[in-house]
Amino acid sequence: MDKFRYDLDGQGGFTGSSQDGTSQLRNPGTRRTITPITIKQLVEATQEVPDGDFVVNSLELNFVSIVAVVRKVENLNSSIAVGVEDGTGECEVRQWVNEQKSSPAEQEELLKKHLNKYVYIYGTIKEFGQKKNIQNPIIRAVEDSNQILYHYLGAINCHLKANGVFDNNKMSLPKDNTNNVAQDSSLFVKLSGGGLEDDVFNIITEFSPSLPEGVPCQLISTKLGISNDEVVEVLQSLMHSGRVFNGSGDDNYLPI
């Protein structure tokens, strides 16, 4: 892998060139996409170069998300430390207190409401004191427990794609890798499905790299020339079958 490249999202400047002598621009989508991971992946990620991307099992990490249970909330005055675990490992994320908006005690109380519940956390991965962490984390309650499932399936999906194991078209593992219980190696549960579901899913997949917050319902409706209600119905089915999940809002969708 070329370790030196032009950093589009950083402070700019050339840090080297690729081996064939041509400058290689990093795909901006890579840096803007939120990668779902497990805490084990977060802990095991390494940096190939200082200030470079973190990598774990060939998967490049920048913006990452984890889904985990809050086990500890501690007020450190200038920040609130939130201890989380997801069964694969544990970590602590710190949310800085904006005293113009709320006091440390108020923020601590808000976060304590999540104790022993699942939360969705996203931010950029950073290392401090030889510990990997999520910087400037956004922490949200998981209200639909299916999001937990979608998150982990998404993490598996990204891992397999990064390792070239995953068959993009069939969305399944190769047969020789299915050595356990599953009879059907597809990542998705087969529900009714069909043409319109696939059309909606394809649009979300197509636009999600440029819309990291999620593809809005309205855009899907316009692209397919169908009503918003029809799109919402299809999206609910896709969410139920674990193929898409909500992005930054209830109206935005991202593929798994």
Next chain:
Amino acid sequence: MNAMSIRVDATRLQQFQGKVVRVMGRCELFNTNDMRGKLESNGPIPIKSPSQILEAGKNYEIIGRIGSGDDLTVQVYTMTELSDDFNLEVAKKLVDFVHKVPELFYTT
């Protein structure tokens, strides 16, 4: 609490006996007299929850230790209630995949 808990369902109790596991499933029954019950997760899982009461018909994720030998009852340490529309079919799928890519989930 040790942060490591392996995701399993009923089909993997034997494989991970004696280990701390994480199970997502629907509580089929729970007897408050002996604090024992049954969780449906790709098959029935006997559970014993000395300190927390589960409600039949609700979905839970439990963390606990599987017994060993003939008694594969899961001793529940803690539990999280899941939403009512939780999809057990997708959960079953997730468990299958967790054990195909253990490098993401646990150390063997």
